[in-house]
Amino acid sequence: MIPAAYPIGTPGFAWGDAERALWLARQTRRRSYAADVLGAVERLRARFDASEYGRLDYPPDSYPLYAIRSRKWRDDLPCVLVTGGVHGYETSGVHGALQFVEQHAERYAGRVNLLVVPCISPWAYERIHRWNPQAIDPNRSFRDDSPAAESAAFMRLVAPLRDRFILHVDLHETTDSDESEFRPALAARDGQSFEPGEIPDGFYLVDDSEKPQPAFQDAIIAAVAKVTHIAPADRNGEIIGSTVVAPGVIRYPLKKLGLCAGVTNAPYTTTTEVYPDSPRATPEQCNAAQVAAVCAAIDFVLAVQQT
Template structure:
């Protein structure tokens, strides 16, 4: 259990006043335009780029982009990659961009690639899990979503849903989950916070409705060539959830409103890198994310479906 959060009264859910207090405490720490849009602009030379929405927060506009295979072929399945659903999870954003830049042309021979690299640009700039309205986009993929980030992505992806074969959603589990984001969540909701054990290493979250154990195993094996896989804790769990196999736990992504449940893709996985590991570097986390996507697509290429 952590110390009480700095905003609000213990046991009392936040009102508009506390939420505004939280928002006023946030600040811009990096540039979506310089770090993300600049790379998307470069990718226009090789790939198709579509704007699927715009967010208007505090009189600032954040345009949202999808990157697609240049020669879209309706006879090929769609492979979807999403990053930055939680804007603070850096390697998810840059892993998606690095994958499409370095390997997009190769995998476009087998798939129609569809990459949404940064669903939450405000969260990217302020290094936040929530959007400005204290809403977690990765718990908001459902009908009439209160999170614009989630709703705009879902609306855009709906046109492709029947052809999406796999969806890899790139995330991180960080030490700030325990020091900041889980305490803030408990304070917002007026409940007692219980921190979880942060896994030291890379792991995956499969979907309980379509776990695809061999698919998850193939991803883990590819990532293990790049970086270490998180061992289970002394209770055989990762983040409080029993492991299904080495480096893999399962959530009901649809019931929980997670991004990995936004489509009907039969093969889905949420990655979780650990940037705060003593042996991690920012580039190693990015490389792990890229390896996860490659592991997923290589499995689907080799496996009769």
């Protein structure tokens, strides 16, 4: 249900410190980053290199940030980046990234260098939220002098390899809570009116409008369609307000918007969007869709390199 008015703030006025503090006080821990993510990373250590690339201190909590790498990293191989959990509430992004490493990463050994960051925003993961404790969206904050500690830490990690990545797959979800909570909260935070939208039923991708790769996106859609259904365009030929350029594909200017998928200079980039609230999809299917997208993306890039 879409709220008539967001319960924090005054319509027409952006939040100040008091409103942000009230919002923060409403957030509660609902799951464990240590158990769900760090535990999984620890189990993968026998087969992959895992290292801490930063730490988020949000008293009384402190969160180590982990990246997983190919064990035999080679300077002569192209680099592939997989990210999840930029938005902590997007569960299959986190678990899909971990499941990809567990089930498929080893078959790419000696072919690409893999860097997988499964949960960029652990505080938000635990609270099943989109923002960090300062009510900042990390996925609009991947830019110089980032206001989000999550985004800044990740950018420092990838900076030395920015020009070596050939591919970046960023794993996300679009949920019903986008309309019931997160978009109304965003409008309230910024002192704007909330205009209801439409949640697409199914999987879709966000290509980079500055350097589109239509054949690449189509290959991912074809692979994911074997696992779960693809979102149709709405009556306006759009998905979440953007023109559908191919079945299940829209485009954003990734770098301009400060999105995670625009952090590197990789020629092939995509943002996945799974719909976990569909009656036609299970949590297992959502994770599998993310895994299928990553595998299809890597396979496509490797095939192009061989031609």
